[in-house]
Amino acid sequence: MIKFHPSLEQLSEFAEGSLSSVEAIMVSAHCDMCERCQQVVASETERLAEDVLDSFDARQSSEFERMLSSITQLPPSDKSDRPSRTTGSCEKFTIELDGRQFVLPRTLRRFVDKTGNWSSLVGRLWQAPVDLGFPGVANFIYMERGGSVPEHTHRGTEYTLVLDGEFRDGINAYDTGDFIYMDGDHTHAPKSEATKGCLVFSVVDQPLHFTSGLARLLNPFSHMFFR
Amino acid sequence: MLVGIPLEQSNSAIKPKECATEMSEYIVTVAEKRCKKSFARVFGYFAPRLRSYALKQMGNEALAMELVQDTMSNVWQKAHLFNAEKGSPSTWIFTIARNIRFDMLRKLQNRKEDVCSDDLWPVLCEQTPDANETSLDEQITLEQIGFLFEALPVKQKAVIEAIYIDGKSQQEVADELSIPLGTVKSRTRLALQRLKGMLNSHDQVSS
Known part of the structure; x- marks a missing residue:
């Protein structure tokens, strides 16, 4: 069951198109998995449309007439004129780890070809870097059963979307589809007890800051793990 | 070329919701018959409203008009993708404009590799x-x-x-x-x- 959703404000700004690229991707991918948020976005979009298109200024009619006449000379779009990127035939839907295929939410499929190789980290943890193409550091992270990330806080912000499985972090228990936002106010230690482990997609804008025990020794190197 | 296509603004005081059924019918007629007269009705109603939105968003008259033109060109060329059961004409047209604005802003910043609107909102995909x-x-x-x-x-x-x-x-x-x-x-x-x-x-x- 999905318990953690983007805020209403984030959903509304997503509908408006005013979120940053990182936030937009994360909210959109969450919506792919969450019917409730899809509905919120749909009704927000409807409200915004009604609101935004309510007012206008009546000038400019000669320029509009020229525009109208040039548009109506355009041919109708042919169904075949669209590049195949969105038609799904050659698009990859899944990423693979150790022979297991994980089906990605629609929004994240654009990153399949931009995902690097899996590498093993501390504590039964696997990570595959993703080249976003815009500011932000993204990874697919897979926690094997019993896998854990040492307790850490965040210097910037961290968005995590649970793609498959469950994990706990000492604060909450998260399930597939959950949307998790963390910043400098949060300290947590993710750990998965799910039999099949847990795959998440995570974006941070600053390296993590480890807070406890020996893991503090990792701090000078944390940019090497989560970059 | 414009002979016979009056640019109507007589229904200007009407709210988008109040003319949704009428506009839906025009868009369907555009899709089925490439009817310029029906399109002129839709254009006459929405173009000035889109301009007002675009001007607030882009802060520049030329860019605003480009946004209006791109949006309405899509309405003309892809009218067959409008589905009245999925939403009102104003919602559909707003989402087209929002997507174009989203891509225009990233293009202006020369961010070619950035996420594009289709990834987030597949409004105009023939087939999702x-x-x-x-x-x-x-x-x-x-x-x-x-x-x-x-x-x-x-x-x-x-x-x-x-x-x-x-x-x-x-x-x-x-x-x-x-x-x-x-x-x-x-x-x-x-x-x-x-x-x-x-x-x-x-x-x-x-x-």
Whole structure:
């Protein structure tokens, strides 16, 4: 069951198109998995449309007439004129780890070809870097059963979307589809007890800051793990 | 070129919601008949509103007009993608404009690799991946039905063929075969029940 959703404000700004690229991707991918948020976005979009298109200024009619006449000379779009990127035939839907295929939410499929190789980290943890193409550091992270990330806080912000499985972090228990936002106010230690482990997609804008025990020794190197 | 296409703004005080049905009909007419007059109605209503939105968003008259032109060009060229059951014309047109604005802003900042609006909101995709998956399912089902159809008793097959393939009414079929309308109805019902039963058992075998 999905318990953690983007805020209403984030959903509304997503509908408006005013979120940053990182936030937009994360909210959109969450919506792919969450019917409730899809509905919120749909009704927000409807409200915004009604609101935004309510007012206008009546000038400019000669320029509009020229525009109208040039548009109506355009041919109708042919169904075949669209590049195949969105038609799904050659698009990859899944990423693979150790022979297991994980089906990605629609929004994240654009990153399949931009995902690097899996590498093993501390504590039964696997990570595959993703080249976003815009500011932000993204990874697919897979926690094997019993896998854990040492307790850490965040210097910037961290968005995590649970793609498959469950994990706990000492604060909450998260399930597939959950949307998790963390910043400098949060300290947590993710750990998965799910039999099949847990795959998440995570974006941070600053390296993590480890807070406890020996893991503090990792701090000078944390940019090497989560970059 | 504009002869005969009056740019109407008489309905300007009307809220988008109040003219949704009327605008839907115009867009459908554009899709079906490439009707310039219907498009002029939609354009006359939405273009000035889009300009007002675009001006606030882009802060520049030239860019604002480019946004209006791109949006309305899409409405003209892709009217067939409008689906009144999914939302009102104002919602559809707003989402097109929002997507174009989103991509324009990233293009202006020269961020070519950045996320594009299609990734987030597939408003103008001919087929979203999900729709594609469904249509594949439907294809299989159609194939299966074609196969099962052959297995129907001859009399039922004739009725189903006339109604579902030739598109005739039940009365026409009754007249043509010189049988009572009630018989046509019962044969149709029986045939559909049979197909449904065969599909169910087919599913059970294959799964």
